[in-house]
C-alpha cells in the first residue's frame with residue numbers, strides 16, 4: 001500500500017495538469033478503434049487494388065521471345081494475310097496486312113475453343129468458322145461471338161524492309177486488346 005501511495009503522490013501533479021476520466025478513456029479507446037478500423041480498411045483496399053493490378057498485368061503477360069523473320073511478308077498485299085508459325089513450329093499464327101498497309105499478327109487459335117481463325121478479305125476482320133466469332137484485324141479484339149477475350153498478339157517489327165515477329169502477348173479476359 002505504501003508503494004501505491006508513493007506512486008499516487010508522485011503522479012498527483014501530472015494528474016492535476018492532465019486530468020482524465022475513465023469515461024473519456026473509453027471514448028479515446030473507441031476513437032482509436034475506429035481509427036484502427038479505418039486504417040485496416042484502407043490497407044485491405046490498397047492490398048486488393050494491388051492484387052487486381054497485378055492480376056491484370058499478369059493476364060496480359062508479354063513474352064520476350066527470339067525474333068523470327070516472317071517469310072513472304074514483304075510481298076503481302078494490303079487487305080490480305082498469310083499463315084506462319086511463332087514462336088515454335090507448332091504455334092500457328094496469322095499475319096494480317098490491313099488495307100492501310102500496316103502489319104498485325106496474332107496467334108491463330110480462337111480464344112473460344114481454339115479453332116483456327118482466318119482473315120476475311122470481304123469483311124476485313126478475322127473470323128472463326130466454328131461458332132461464328134470475329135476479331136478486329138487491327139487490334140485482335142473480339143467483335144462478336146462467343147470468344148471470351150482478344151486473340152494473343154504477336155509483336156511485329158519491320159527491320160530494313162523485312163517483317164519480323166519479336167514477341168507474344170496474351171490478352172486479358174474481356175474484349176481487351
Ligand code: FES
Nearest residue numbers: 110112113128133
Ligand atoms: S472456337 Fe471460335 S468461336 Fe468457338
